[in-house]
Amino acid sequence: MTRVIDLRSDTVSKPTEAMRRAIAAAEVGDDVFGDDPTVNRLEEMAAGLSGKEAALFVASGTMANLVAVMTHVRPGEEILLGDQSHIFNYEVAGAARIALAQPHALRNLPGGGLDVAEVEAAIRPPNLHTPRTTLLCVENTHNRCGGAAIPVSHMDELTALAHRNGLRVHLDGARVFNAGVALGVPVARIARDCDTVSFCFSKGLGCPVGSILCGPAGFIAEARRHRKLLGGGMRQAGFLAAAAIHALEHNIERLAGDHANARRLAEGLRALGPFAPNTPETNIVVADVLEGSLEGWLKSFREAGVLAVAFGPQRLRMVTHINITAGDVEEALRRIERVAAAIPA
Numbered sequence: 001m002t003r004v005i006d007l008r009s010d011t012v013s014k015p016t017e018a019m020r021r022a023i024a025a026a027e028v029g030d031d032v033f034g035d036d037p038t039v040n041r042l043e044e045m046a047a048g049l050s051g052k053e054a055a056l057f058v059a060s061g062t063m064a065n066l067v068a069v070m071t072h073v074r075p076g077e078e079i080l081l082g083d084q085s086h087i088f089n090y091e092v093a094g095a096a097r098i099a100l101a102q103p104h105a106l107r108n109l110p111g112g113g114l115d116v117a118e119v120e121a122a123i124r125p126p127n128l129h130t131p132r133t134t135l136l137c138v139e140n141t142h143n144r145c146g147g148a149a150i151p152v153s154h155m156d157e158l159t160a161l162a163h164r165n166g167l168r169v170h171l172d173g174a175r176v177f178n179a180g181v182a183l184g185v186p187v188a189r190i191a192r193d194c195d196t197v198s199f200c201f202s203k204g205l206g207c208p209v210g211s212i213l214c215g216p217a218g219f220i221a222e223a224r225r226h227r228k229l230l231g232g233g234m235r236q237a238g239f240l241a242a243a244a245i246h247a248l249e250h251n252i253e254r255l256a257g258d259h260a261n262a263r264r265l266a267e268g269l270r271a272l273g274p275f276a277p278n279t280p281e282t283n284i285v286v287a288d289v290l291e292g293s294l295e296g297w298l299k300s301f302r303e304a305g306v307l308a309v310a311f312g313p314q315r316l317r318m319v320t321h322i323n324i325t326a327g328d329v330e331e332a333l334r335r336i337e338r339v340a341a342a343i344p345a
């Protein structure tokens with residue numbers, strides 16, 4: 001049996017032996033009582049790294065974003081966000097269903113950003129009839145825009161515009177450490193003028209479970225109530241927090257290797273002919289399928305032991321992560337090359 005090379009997502013990664021040891025050794029307590037020393041330590045570390053006062057450990061990136069929106073907006077207020085954003089596309093409409101916010105989606109630019117003039121035009125002046133526009137959500141790196149790392153200059157432009165108009169800004173930074181490594185700047189700088197930022201431990205950082213929401217202390221206290229409301233108060237969560245601490249201490253710099261592997265994967269795919277991949281800035285390869293059906297390709301890949309996902313009607317996505325070596329990328333390309341020798345119908 002050939003080893004399966006799983007490039008569906010960086011969420012498929014499994015904990016290393018060292019991370020498993022950190023989990024096993026965790027000192028734990030009941031986090032709903034505030035008694036878990038490992039969760040408390042993680043929340044302090046994450047607040048420090050993101051340049052915020054406080055942080056809240058949550059079960060997932062989806063929960064982090066939902067709790068953020070619930071805490072930022074009152075029912076009936078409007079949030080501005082990208083039409084390619086994760087919050088708008090992949091969170092089961094939680095912002096609308098649970099936070100009771102009205103999402104107003106604006107065109108994402110190819111690099112994952114937003115057109116400043118379009119954001120400005122979407123901010124509603126006070127009027128009896130209109131919803132109040134109170135929150136702008138930004139995503140960095142941008143998943144559907146091929147893992148694009150949004151430069152600090154554009155982040156600053158958006159946050160300044162939002163704040164000038166009385167909006168707050170939430171950064172969905174599920175992969176913000178990938179952005180930091182790609183841009184060569186600390187995460188605290190990327191998120192500097194964002195009111196809140198969330199990020200995932202369960203993706204490039206290689207943890208089994210967990211995300212975190214960072215922001216002002218008063219905001220996080222209120223967010224903690226919302227996490228409880230959603231059933232997200234966890235007890236001996238220190239086992240998960242220990243993995244996250246281990247990741248923050250060991251798995252950030254290595255993301256540069258994932259980015260190099262993604263670039264090599266895209267380059268190899270391009271050379272084969274039937275695929276038009278992006279030039280990855282981080283760990284996400286998206287490729288348009290120029291010949292043959294997407295489903296046909298995905299099936300042939302799978303039969304050859306390479307897993308990818310559909311990412312649009314004629315587009316696939318592959319993501320590098322901690323369990324994928326440079327050698328695995330070469331092996332995946334060899335397998336795909338064999339498949340491409342006979343283009344699937």
Ligand SMILES: *Cc1c(COP(=O)(O)O)cnc(C)c1O
Pocket residue numbers: 059060061062063065086087139141142143172174175200202211
């Ligand atoms: C994965 C992801 C999320 C959600 O994270 P889950 O842990 O899967 O709920 C949010 N935003 C972005 C940009 C993501 O890529």
